[in-house]
Amino acid sequence: MLSSIFAIVPVTSLLALTFAFIFFRQMMKSSEGTEKMQRIAEHVRKGASAYLRQQYKIVIIVFIVITIIFSFLAYGLGVQNKWVPFAFITGGAFSGLAGFFGMKAATYASARVANACRTSLNMGLKLAFRSGAVMGLVVVGLVLMDISIWFLVLNHFIEDMAGGYKLMTITAIMLTFGMGASTQALFARVGGGIYTKAADVGADLVGKVEAGIPEDDPRNPATIADNVGDNVGDVAGMGADLFESFAASILATALLGAAAFIHMEDIQLNAVLAPMLIAAVGTLLSIAGVFMVSTREGATQKELLKALGLGVNVSALLIIIASFFILQYLALPNYVGIWGAIVVGLLAGIGIGQSTEYYTASAYRPTQKIAESGNTGPATVIISGVGTGLISASIPLIIIVVAITLAFGFATGFNFGMDSLNVGLYGIGIAAVGMLSTLGITLATDAYGPIADNAGGNAEMSGLGAEVRQRTDALDSLGNTTAATGKGFAIGSAALTALALLASYFEEVRMMFVKILDRPQELINNVPAIDASFYDFVQHYEIHLMNPKVIVGMFLGVMAVFVFSGITMNAVGRAAQKMVDEVRRQFRTIPGIMEGTAEPDYARCVEISTKGAQREMMTPSLIALLIPVVVGLVFGVPGIAGLLTGTITSGFALAIFMANAGGAWDNAKKYVEEGNLGGKGSETHKATVIGDTVGDPFKDTSGPSLNILIKLMVMASVVTVGVAVSYHLL
Known part of the structure; x- marks a missing residue:
């Protein structure tokens, strides 16, 4: 069944990991600077490693419990494929590895980047960016390796089946390792987000506002914990998050391709391989793009953004060209239209990134207006930030609507009838792959x-x-914008990926009838299950707005999004209160801190953040795992359809609002600190610091965690589809 062109995928995975290692070794050869710089970097490394070890201990326990449950469903009740428990474990393991390696590179890079800035801005930019590329290339390399291994193993062990069901079975099993990745990603994002924001809020409120000392001042006891948090949240957490998005988009699209061309076996394999090949070629072009990033000494923020944008945009342009020839070679029906869907996905990702940059970068009016509102105090800063964040959600929502419509239309030749539904959904899935290809x-x-x-x-x-x-301030300010843009991109990709996964849910329902429950002749909308279409299953389960089960599920999905956000926000608040109390205690009881003659107890603050994150991350994570199972047991497949619809739509909008509002508050503070509106220490500065502390859990905890919630709830529904089909009360 395998085509020789598939070899591109595992070869690319090895190349990506090789270049990640090369960039890591190059970074390690550069000097870490003075003895003091090395000592501070070592504090951060030890804190980050200690936190991650503790988090992984908890995650391993959770994985053992879930694997036992999946094994019971597969081997006891027979409502799940027997490969699923193993796929779940490998997904989580590879996701955890991606976060670990990325964080390791980041913690070794920071002092070296600071030291490089002693020579030039360009050297600092190149070193920081290539250190970040270690994370990017490790993530895509491990995803492609995991996919390659599973595809080869399952192709060998799954017996041949008539009617194209072998590839349906293989892709359906492979999709489930995404749940392992999602579970690990949620723990990493939520735990890391709580950790970093507890430290950040404590450092800002007591250090900047009360004590009047600069950010990152060594006299501030929470400074080391704050720097540790940047690594465990924004590096390890983001890496695990996008590992899952990349894997899920490829695998959901492969399953949709297997379903769309199920009766065209000569085409079906190529439709399955297409998203894998596009992701592999996009990875090769990403490696080339890394080498294009450089700048001049004294560059402005817009010039720095342009320098980073050059590598990203050139890679995107080249994948547009390359994907056309890939699809032409694979000879997919209407390959030009499917290529159009890929272009739509890429342009949507760029559009969401540009929109996020406009609403969050200090070079543009929305963020400057928030800073100006600080002239009348923190209340108006918060009001202005909330308003800006709410408005900012409109453009990404419109972009996603247009992307879905065009991707479906291009793939089907703008035939929106039910007879072309499967191919249209394949178009949406491959648009998500296009968005994530670079x-x-x-x-x-x-x-x-x-x-x-x-x-x-x-x-x-x-x-x-x-x-x-x-120089480091210039790179840092640029980093705030790229982080905000990255969060917008991650959330946008989550929306398209989740839609592809939602479509895959119904293909999993079909597989449940045909292969797992062995009921291929059971009538689905008056058609035997083995011959039933996606639309037949939708009709059979009455998935429409007049079905109260669907409506109830939608409300529960919206509820889950808001409860999850509230719990994670409160978690940061509780952990931050402990941090504020500790920083105040040290200022009060340790003589000589403010004079610089005594060193604060950094370890105590690291310990508070670590314990707070570990304690607080369990409840929101369990919500994401349990709600789909409960809704499936009570309301069955229609309830799940409504639940996922409500979760995806409300979660996407709320995540964009929170990420953009938080990013704008952060950069409004930076704008003032650059010397505008009175500069550091002014009343306007203090007001924007308050705004930033409100925005911290928005942009670094609740907002980015929502995109994982969206995907994990879909994944949990996909993996437990046998329960919803076989056992439900209503």
């Missing part, structure tokens, strides 16, 4: 942000000169 370099720009932030912190704490601090 993830290797896109994620590099995002991982660059916390590396630059930590470099600035190291420079401040090490007492480097004003010129060096100016």
Whole structure:
């Protein structure tokens, strides 16, 4: 069954991992600077490693419990494929590895970037970006490796089946390892987000507002914990998050391709391989794009953004060209239309990124207006930020609507009838693959942000000169924008990926009848299950707005999004209160801190953040795992359809609002700190610091965690589809 062209996928995975190792080795060869710079970097590394070890211990316990449950469903009740427990474990393991390697590179890079800035801005930019590329290339490399291994193994062990069901079975099993990745990603995102924001809020409120000392001042006890948090949240968390998005988009599209061309076996394999090949070629072009990033000394923020954008945009343009020839070679029906869907996905990703940049970068009016509102105090800063965040959600929503419509239309020749539904859904899935095809370099720009932030912190704490601090500040401010853009991109990709997964849910329902429950002749909308279409299953389960089960599910999906956001926000608040109390205690009881003659107890603050994150991350994570199972048991397949619809739509809008509002508050503070509107220490500055503390859990905890919630709830529904089909009360 395998085609020789599939070899591109595992070869590309090895190339990506090789270049990640090369960039890591190059970074490690550069100097870490003075003894003090090295000591500070070592504090951060130890704190990040200690946190991650503790988190993985908890995650391993959770994975053991879930694997036992999946094994019971597969081997006891017979309502799940017997490969699923193993796929679940490998998905989580590879996701955890991606986060670990990315964080390791980031914690070794920060002091080296600060030291490079002692020479030039360009050297600092290149080193920070290529260190971020380690994360990007490790993520895509491990995804492609995991897919390659599973595809080869399952192709060998799954017996041949008539009617194209072998590929349906293989892709359906492979899709389930995405749940392992999603579960690991949610723990990483929620735990890391709580950790970093507890430290950040404590450092800002007591250090900047009460004590009047600069950000990253070594006299602030929470500074090291804040820098550790940047790595465990924005590096390890983001890496695990986008690992799952990349894998899920490829695998959901492969399953939809297998379903769309199920009666065309000569075409079916090529439709399954198409998303894998596009992702592989996009990875190769991402590697090329990394080498294009450079800038001149004294570059402005817009010039720095342009420097990063060059690598991303050139890679995107080249994948547009390459994907056309890939689809032409694979000879898919209407390959030009399917190529159009890929272009739509790429343009949608760029559009969401540009929209996010406009609403969050200090170079544009929305963020400047928030800073100006600080003249009348923190209340107006918060009001202005909320308003800006709400408005900012409109453009990404419109972009996603247009992308869905055009992707479906291009793939079907703008035939919106039910007879072309499967091919249209394949178009939406491959648009998600298009959006994520250059993830290797896109994620590099995002991982660059916390590396630059930590470099600035190291420079401040090490007492480097004003010129060096100016360079690290420029890289840090750029990092705030790239981080906000990256979060918008991640949330946008989650929306398209979740839609592809939602469509895959019904293909899993079909597989449940045909292969797992062995009821291929059961009538579905008066058609035997083995011959029933996607639309037949929708009709059979009455998935429409007049079905109260669907409506109830939609409301429950919206509820889950808001409850999850509230719990994660409150978790940050509780952990931050403990951090504020601890920082105040140290200022009060340790003589000589403010004079710089005594070193604060950094370890105690790291310990508070670690314990707070571990304690608080369980409840929101369990919500995402349990609600789909409960809704499926009570309301069956229609309830799940409504639940996922409500979760995807409300979760996407709320996530964009929170990420953009938080990013705008953060950069409004940076705008003032650059010397505008009174500069550091002014009343306007204090007001924007308050706004930033409100925005911290918005942009770094609840907002980015929502895109994982969306995908994990869909994944949990897909993996437990046998329960919803076989056992439900209504």
